[in-house]
Amino acid sequence: MAGELILIVEDNERNRRLLRDLLRAHGYETVESRTGEDALALARARRPRLVLMDIQLPGMDGEATLRELRALPELATTPVVAVTAYAMKHDRERLLAAGFDDYLEKPVDVGELPSRVRGYVEAAARGADS
Ligand code: MN
Numbered sequence: 001m002a003g004e005l006i007l008i009v010e011d012n013e014r015n016r017r018l019l020r021d022l023l024r025a026h027g028y029e030t031v032e033s034r035t036g037e038d039a040l041a042l043a044r045a046r047r048p049r050l051v052l053m054d055i056q057l058p059g060m061d062g063e064a065t066l067r068e069l070r071a072l073p074e075l076a077t078t079p080v081v082a083v084t085a086y087a088m089k090h091d092r093e094r095l096l097a098a099g100f101d102d103y104l105e106k107p108v109d110v111g112e113l114p115s116r117v118r119g120y121v122e123a124a125a126r127g128a129d130s
Pocket of ligand 1: 010011012054055056057
């Protein structure tokens with residue numbers, strides 16, 4: 001699954017760099033945006049295999065961005081994983097109910113992230129091939 005493209009949506013530069021460096025170290029291609037608006041344009045242009053989405057963003061937040069992505073036929077089934085500092089159980093349930101495929105908690109666990117991402121990408125590839 002090396003070389004698969006992952007879109008990172010994150011307004012915090014340190015968090016964005018951490019995700020980028022970690023994913024690239026594991027052989028993924030990455031594209032990044034700081035806002036939901038830019039994420040929509042990038043996703044349409046580049047068709048990522050997976051989207052990692054911060055929730056608190058300037059302008060359109062992560063949940064609104066997800067709704068817009070889901071409304072685009074070409075991106076309706078792309079997995080979108082929330083990356084959030086919200087730790088409360090009801091927040092996690094709310095994110096899943098909003099349509100996110102899963103969530104990753106901040107601070108991101110760098111030991112765990114690669115295997116989680118591999119699982120999302122492999123599941124997406126199976127879905128796309130069937
Ligand atoms: Mn943020």
